[in-house]
Amino acid sequence: MNVFYEEEGSFKVASVMAENPGSLQVEAASGKRSKIKAANVLLKFDGALAGFMEKAQAEAATLETDFLWQCCGEDEFGFEELARDYYGHVPNPLEAAATAISLHAAPMYFYRKGKGRYKAAPEENLKAALAAQERKRLQAEKIAEYVEQLKAHRLPPEFGETPARLDMLVYEPDKNTLEWKALDEAAAATGMSHLKLLEACGAVPSAHDYHFGAFLREQFPGGIAFPEHASIALPEGLPQADVEAFSIDDSTTTEIDDAFSITSLDNGNHRVGIHIAAPALGILPGSELDVIALKRLSTVYMPGNKITMLPETAIEPFSLLAGQWRPALSLYLEVTPELEIVANDSRVEMVKIAENLRHDTLEPHFNEDTLIESSGHTHWERLLALHQLAEAMEKGRGKYDPNRAPQVDYNFYVENGRVRITERKRGSPMDKLVAELMIYANAHWGGLLAENGMPGIYRAQTGGKVFMTVNAEPHQGLGVAQYAWSTSPLRRAVDLINQRQMIALLQGTEPAYNKGSEALTTAMRDFDLAYNAYNEFQQRMERYWCLQYLIQENLQEVDAMVWRENLVRLDGIPTVTKVHSLPELAAGERVRLKVERVDPLLMELSCKFVAKLENVGLESGQPET
Numbered sequence: 001m002n003v004f005y006e007e008e009g010s011f012k013v014a015s016v017m018a019e020n021p022g023s024l025q026v027e028a029a030s031g032k033r034s035k036i037k038a039a040n041v042l043l044k045f046d047g048a049l050a051g052f053m054e055k056a057q058a059e060a061a062t063l064e065t066d067f068l069w070q071c072c073g074e075d076e077f078g079f080e081e082l083a084r085d086y087y088g089h090v091p092n093p094l095e096a097a098a099t100a101i102s103l104h105a106a107p108m109y110f111y112r113k114g115k116g117r118y119k120a121a122p123e124e125n126l127k128a129a130l131a132a133q134e135r136k137r138l139q140a141e142k143i144a145e146y147v148e149q150l151k152a153h154r155l156p157p158e159f160g161e162t163p164a165r166l167d168m169l170v171y172e173p174d175k176n177t178l179e180w181k182a183l184d185e186a187a188a189a190t191g192m193s194h195l196k197l198l199e200a201c202g203a204v205p206s207a208h209d210y211h212f213g214a215f216l217r218e219q220f221p222g223g224i225a226f227p228e229h230a231s232i233a234l235p236e237g238l239p240q241a242d243v244e245a246f247s248i249d250d251s252t253t254t255e256i257d258d259a260f261s262i263t264s265l266d267n268g269n270h271r272v273g274i275h276i277a278a279p280a281l282g283i284l285p286g287s288e289l290d291v292i293a294l295k296r297l298s299t300v301y302m303p304g305n306k307i308t309m310l311p312e313t314a315i316e317p318f319s320l321l322a323g324q325w326r327p328a329l330s331l332y333l334e335v336t337p338e339l340e341i342v343a344n345d346s347r348v349e350m351v352k353i354a355e356n357l358r359h360d361t362l363e364p365h366f367n368e369d370t371l372i373e374s375s376g377h378t379h380w381e382r383l384l385a386l387h388q389l390a391e392a393m394e395k396g397r398g399k400y401d402p403n404r405a406p407q408v409d410y411n412f413y414v415e416n417g418r419v420r421i422t423e424r425k426r427g428s429p430m431d432k433l434v435a436e437l438m439i440y441a442n443a444h445w446g447g448l449l450a451e452n453g454m455p456g457i458y459r460a461q462t463g464g465k466v467f468m469t470v471n472a473e474p475h476q477g478l479g480v481a482q483y484a485w486s487t488s489p490l491r492r493a494v495d496l497i498n499q500r501q502m503i504a505l506l507q508g509t510e511p512a513y514n515k516g517s518e519a520l521t522t523a524m525r526d527f528d529l530a531y532n533a534y535n536e537f538q539q540r541m542e543r544y545w546c547l548q549y550l551i552q553e554n555l556q557e558v559d560a561m562v563w564r565e566n567l568v569r570l571d572g573i574p575t576v577t578k579v580h581s582l583p584e585l586a587a588g589e590r591v592r593l594k595v596e597r598v599d600p601l602l603m604e605l606s607c608k609f610v611a612k613l614e615n616v617g618l619e620s621g622q623p624e625t
Contacts, residue, residue: 001015001044002014002045002046003015003016003024003036003041003043003044003045004044004045004052004093004097005036005040005042006040006042006115007036007040011042011053011056011097011100011101012028013028013052013097014026014028014029014036014049015027015049016044017033019038021038022037023035023037023038024036024038024041029049029050039115040115042079042115043080043093043096043097043100045093047093052093052094052097056094056098056101057101059094059095059097059098060097060098060101060102060105062098063086063098063099063102065105065106065109066109067086068082068086068102068103068106068109068110069106069109069110069121069126071085071086072085072118072120074119074120075119076117076118076119077118077119078116078117078118079096079099079100079103079116079117079118080096080099080116082099082118083095083096083098083099086099100116103118108121108126108129108130109121142182143178143181143182143185146158146179146182146183146186147185147189150182150186150190150197150201151189151190153197153201154201155198155201155202155203156179158179159179159203160203165179167213167217169183169194169198169203170198170203170204170210170213171213171214172217173194183197193602195210195601195602196601199601204601207544207600208541208548208600210601211540211544212302212541215540218533219300219530219533219534220307224307226292226311227288227292228288229287229288229289229292229311229313229314230289232282232283232289232313233282234281234282234327235278235281235282235327238348238349238350239347239349239350240325240349240350240352241261241275241328241330241347241349241350241352242263243273243275243351243352244261244352244353244354245259245261245273245320245351245352245353245354246259246260246353246354246355246356246357246379246382247259247260247322247355247356248357248358248359248362248430248433248434249356249357249358250358250359250360251358251359251360251361252413254308255299255310255315255319255488255490256319256320256321256356256490257276257277257319257487257488257489257490257491257495258274258275258276258277258320258434258437258487259275259328259351259353260272260274260275260386260433260437261273261275261351262382262386265334268336268337269334269335269336269337269342270334270335270385271332271333271334271335272332272333272335272386272389273330273331273351274330274332274333274437274438274441274487275320275328275329275330275351276328276329276330276331276441276487276499277318277320277326277489277490278318278326278327278328278329278348278489278503279310279314279315279318279489279499280329280489280499280500280503281327282314282318282327283310283314285500289310289311289314292309292310292311293309293493293496294493294526296309296530297309297493297523297526297530297531298491298492298493298527298530298531298534299490299492300534300537301534301538302538302541302542303413303414303419303541303542303545304412304414304415304419304545305414308491309490309491310490315490318490319490320351320353320356321353321356322353322354322356323353324352324353325350325352325353326350326353327348327350327351328349328350328351329348329486329499329502329503329506330346330347330348330349330351331344331440331441331444331445332344332346339389339392344444346445346448346502346506348503348506348507355378355379357379359424359430362377362430363428363430365377366379366380366383366429366430367429367430368429371384371387383429383430383433386433386437387429387433389436389437390433390435390436390437391432393436393437393439393440394432394436397439397478397479399478404427406425406426406427407425407426408423408424408425408426409423409424409425409426410423410542410573410574411424412542412545414545419545419548419552421546421549423572438487439483441487442483442484442486443475443478443481443482443483443484445484445502446458446472446482446483446484446486447472447481448502449472449484449498449501449502449505450472450482454501454504454511455470455501455511455513455514455515455516456470456484456497457469457484457485457494457497457520457523458470458473458482458483459475459483459484459485460474460475460482460483461475461476462474463476467528468494468525468528469524470520470521470524472484486499486502492531493527494523494527497512497513497520497523500513501513540603542574543575544600544603546570546574546575547598547599547603547605548600550573550595550598550605551598551600555595556594556595557592557593557594557595558570558571558592558595558607559571559590559591559592559593560579560590560591560592560593560607561588561590561591562582562585562586562588562589562590563587564587566580566582567579568582568591568593568607575605577605577607579591579593579608581608581609582609583609583612585612589612590612591609591610591611591612591613592610592611592612592613593607593608593609593610594607594609594610595607
């Protein structure tokens with residue numbers, strides 16, 4: 001005797017070796033023996049076992065599922081009952097098994113109700129299920145069509161029907177869409193990443209725009225256009241300072257926050273003025289511009305572009321532009337010939353800006369080589385006096401180190417898609433002058449706020465960790481007792497907030513933020529998050545332009561310095577990369593590398609070790625920039 005039974009969702013046949021209560025010992029046609037539950041047996045039959053399942057499946061393929069559904073009625077039924085109605089006679093084992101196989105293979109038509117028992121699906125349910133099946137079939141066809149197009153590096157027209165659909169695929173894929181399923185399948189078939197495949201299909205025409213767009217989606221989802229806002233109300237009745245100030249900035253700077261003046265006094269001392277643009281006088285707490293500033297929190301910088309914290313209509317009236325009187329928060333220092341600061345005074349006033357000096361035109365006349373003898377520059381004597389004061393300030397902080405190893409900063413200039421990267425020695429006389437006077441002002445004003453119980457936002461460092469706080473805590477890295485950013489109010493919301501507090505202190509008015517202010521703490525936390533994100537983006541875009549520079553200049557070989565292990569720092573551009581073929585070399589060793597692959601979209605650079613260099617300095621394989 002043989003049995004037709006169900007096991008693990010499929011049908012099988014076997015001959016019975018022994019029958020026990022509740023179970024059977026059976027042997028398959030292959031000779032394999034097993035124990036099955038009696039409850040799983042659907043049919044017992046005699047005859048040949050070999051070929052039975054093949055014949056039953058072939059017979060099941062001839063059965064019309066739709067006709068079976070029409071025959072079975074609404075009541076629950078067994079497969080043998082339906083087989084008798086369908087064939088018009090008592091079914092033989094082959095016909096009964098074929099019917100069971102057919103019912104089991106059509107779950108949309110027949111709902112299983114028990115061992116060998118079924119119930120026909122209601123007509124409405126069946127129509128819905130069949131419609132869904134048809135949709136899936138059509139979707140599968142469409143996905144297959146998309147996949148072939150993508151594999152041929154052609155973007156299916158549907159992918160670009162709307163910018164939103166393409167953006168979804170590029171930046172934030174919805175894995176339930178047909179487009180993503182096709183892209184995923186095509187990427188697997190081609191061995192390419194999703195992003196590189198989209199680039200190959202023309203969906204990512206610009207790597208620069210891709211990185212910029214990713215940043216905007218995250219930080220500026222509503223776009224970078226400024227909302228409507230009321231016009232600036234400039235302060236009136238401020239006293240005019242009896243100085244003519246000058247600023248020192250990069251040639252691309254438009255938000256000029258700081259300027260300097262120096263005046264000889266009758267007692268032989270000098271009065272040094274640190275003049276900071278005062279937008280806090282016109283951007284009032286709670287105003288539309290205040291909302292904008294506290295939403296953006298900082299200007300975003302990147303090579304060749306920037307997203308300003310404030311609209312131009314709010315920047316221009318306060319930016320310290322040459323030839324203009326501008327409202328300023330000024331800090332005056334009385335300095336002796338021995339460079340001792342014997343008095344200081346903070347004022348809110350109008351300051352006349354005589355000139356905007358720029359790094360590229362000033363540095364040839366004011367550098368380490370021109371400190372001994374006049375270069376003939378109009379401001380040379382004033383610059384020299386300020387530089388001497390700056391060195392004294394640096395010594396006062398305990399940070400002066402004439403033997404410090406030289407460090408290099410890089411400037412990026414982008415015009416018409418081409419980048420120029422220039423090196424600037426960090427700590428040059430020009431840089432030191434500005435940096436030290438800014439550090440002094442930020443530390444001094446932070447101290448005034450703390451001494452007078454006026455809340456502010458501070459930047460502190462303890463144990464090597466830099467953090468923002470509303471408490472006047474030391475900044476160990478700078479060597480100051482407290483440090484409150486206050487000198488870039490056109491570019492940083494924290495500086496704007498601290499400036500409001502300082503002006504309230506000097507004018508004796510109610511401060512915008514009182515002790516324990518939740519608004520102050522919230523602004524500090526929001527700023528910290530935004531500022532870090534903006535800095536990361538700036539570094540990312542600088543790396544992009546470094547990679548683009550390698551492509552632009554068609555550099556086949558570059559020189560580099562070993563940083564640690566297999567990390568090297570390239571000459572002439574601020575880029576660090578791994579070189580897996582690098583032999584074991586000490587940090588500081590110089591090497592020549594072959595540029596094998598540069599990918600600005602994935603931000604990847606692949607180099608191969610060529611040789612160790614014996615000579616220090618730039619080699620012929622890396623042009624000076």
